[in-house]
Amino acid sequence: MNTVEPIRDRRKIETMKKLLKATSKRDYLLFVLGINTGLRISDLLKLKVEDVASGNGKRIKDCVYIREKKTDKPKKFGLNKSCQDAIREYLAESGLKPGQYLFKSRKGEHPIDRIQAYRVINNAARQVGLEDHIGTHTLRKTFGYHARKQGTSIELLQKVFNHSAPSITMRYIGITQDEIDEVYSFVNL
Helix, strand or coil, X not given: CCCCCCCCCHHHHHHHHHHHHHHCHHXXXXXXXXXXXXXXXXXXXXXXXXXXXXXXXXXXXXXXXXXXXXXXXXXXXXXXXXXXXXXXXXXXXXXXXXXXXXXXXXXXXXXXXXXXXXXXHHXXXXXXXXXXXXXXXXXXXXXXXXXXXXXXXXXXXXHHHCCCCHHHHHHHHCCCHHHHHHHHHHCCC
16 A cells, blocks of 8 residues: 655645636535545544534534544544635535535435545546645645644644654654755754
8 A cells, every 4th residue: 555645735735626626516625624624534524514514504613523433532623714615615505404424425325435535636636737646645644744834843743643653743744854854954053
């Protein structure tokens, strides 16, 4: 099994968002929630309308409480403006009701599966010219990579991802030797 990479180029992220928004609001929401929350795909796919919105989808929540599928631990995470806007737009046109899965399959009342989520993400990545190994876990890694680039400490990301050591988190989000080498050029006393 190949290890997937985060999407490091913000321009590629924006291009993917535009592409997905133009083709499917559901797939756009999957991408936006994935890169802005760092949730595992198993937790994203089991989200229901009432998890992210109340009042028949009229009011988008500021934060969400779930029980992680992998760890069976409770998790609270915030929804930033990008997430809230994407949810609002999707719910306005989807016709989904409380009790239904947010990423409802077009073939029934269940959510799309991991394979379909992989296809959505991988196809969009290929269309914008990403050649890296891209998969569903790319969303989670992209969140971590950009959080780190914006100044979030490795220790805090370690807690967010529930990793046992900072070194695991660094490897996980794709901190490369080139980035480690840059530290030595920044410190010029």
